[in-house]
Amino acid sequence: MSFAAGEHVRVRAMFPMGHVRTPFYVRGKAGVIERVVGRFDNPEQLAYGRSGDKKMLYRVRFAQRDVFPDTPSANDTIDVEIYEHWLEKA
C-alpha cells in the first residue's frame, strides 16, 4: 500500500520479535504523512545479513498529544520515519 503526503495513517500495532525500526511509542498511533522519503532496503532483513527487499519509507507526523495524551501542548509534534508495511489507512 502506498501513501501520499497529507494522508492520514495509523501505525500497525504489531509486536514482532527481532530487529525492527518502528519505535514502540508510536505503534497503534495515528498520524499524517509528512513526506514520502523513497525506497530503501528493509532493515528488518538487513539486520540478519539478508539482502533487503525495497520498502517505501515515509516520514509520519504525530501530534504529541495523540502519542502521549497527558502532554500539555496541543501543537507540538513528533516526526518518525516508518516503512510502508507498518502503516495502514487511518
Added chain:
Amino acid sequence: MSTTHDHPHAHHPDHHLPSNYYEKLTTAVIEILVEKKMFRAEEVQRAIEKMEERLPDRGARMVARAWIDPEFKKRMLADGSAAMRELDMDPGDMLLTAVENTPQVHNVIVCTLCSCYPRMLMGPPPAWYKSRPYRARVVREPRKVLAEFGLQLGDDVTIRVHDSSADLRYVVLPMRPAGTEDWSEERLASIVTRDSMVGVADVRLTAP
C-alpha cells in the same frame, strides 16, 4: 579472544578492557578479521580517527552560509547532503535533512532507538545524546527537557521532535541572532554551537 599474540596491535591506553558481551564480541570479530588479513589494525584505527576528526564546525560553516545566502538555504532545506557537497564536505551515503527554526517553530533531534546522528557532518554525538534519559524523555516531555538545557520556549512556539528512526539524519538550522547583521560568514560560524544544531539550544551572542 586469543590471549597470546604474535602480531602487533594498536595500543589503546585509555580504553578499558572489554567488559560486556557485545564489547567482547566486537573485539573478537575485529581480531579475527585482522588475523585473516581482511584489513589491518591500523586501518581500523584510521577509520576511527577519520570519524572523530569530523567536528561540529563543519555544521557551523553550513549554518553560517545558510544565514548569509538565502538561495543556499533553500537548497540546504531541500537536500542537506547536496548542500554539504557544495561546501566540499563528503556526506558519504548519509541523507541529511535540514530543519529550520523560526520564531514559530523549534526543532529538536533524537534517535530513540539508538544513536543515529549526522556523523558525516558533525562527528560523533555527545554522550547525553546517546543516554537513555534523553532518548526517552525528549519525545515524551520535550519542553521540560529543553528547559533543563536552559531553553524556555513559550506556548506560542510549536516544538517539532524528529526521531531519526530509519534512513534520514537531521541537522537543525538555528535562528540567526539579532545584532549580527553585518557579521562575516566566518564570524557567524564561530558562534554556532553543536547543541544549537541538535536543537537543545539557541544561538546566543552572550550567555543568558
